[in-house]
Amino acid sequence: MEENQSKAIILITRHMNDALRNEYLNEEDSRKLWVELEQRFGNVRDSLLPVLEVRWHSLHFCDFKSVLDYNLEALRIKSLMEFCEKNITDTMLI
Incomplete structure (x- = not known):
């Protein structure tokens, strides 16, 4: 399970801008990261x-x-x- 979390975080952050990646660098839960990005850029x-x-x-x-x-x-x-x-x-x- 933890391995899947790590893979998901790597996949999501690989496609992010460097500045945005640095902003969410400490996020360890892939679902939480996805929700935060959705709230920020969903509109x-x-x-x-x-x-x-x-x-x-x-x-x-x-x-x-x-x-x-x-x-x-x-x-x-x-x-x-x-x-x-x-x-x-x-x-x-x-």
């Missing part, structure tokens, strides 16, 4: 969505130098909105 989607919606509605073709630049920005916003569980249809992209 990223909720805080990101309003900003993305404003950017989506203010996206105008004439603001870009090329079609490629416009398309890249539209697809970037679309993918982030899908991350936030808000779908953008192809019709909306056009």
Whole structure:
């Protein structure tokens, strides 16, 4: 059981930023670490969505130098909105 705890801690911290890893360095319980990270970062989607919606509605073709630049920005916003569980249809992209 303790070996599984250690493996879980190693796995979780391996994918963390160095500063964040140092902040949670003393945490020995993998479940507690997971819950703390969830509480800290679980609302990223909720805080990101309003900003993305404003950017989506203010996206105008004439603001870009090329079609490629416009398309890249539209697809970037679309993918982030899908991350936030808000779908953008192809019709909306056009």
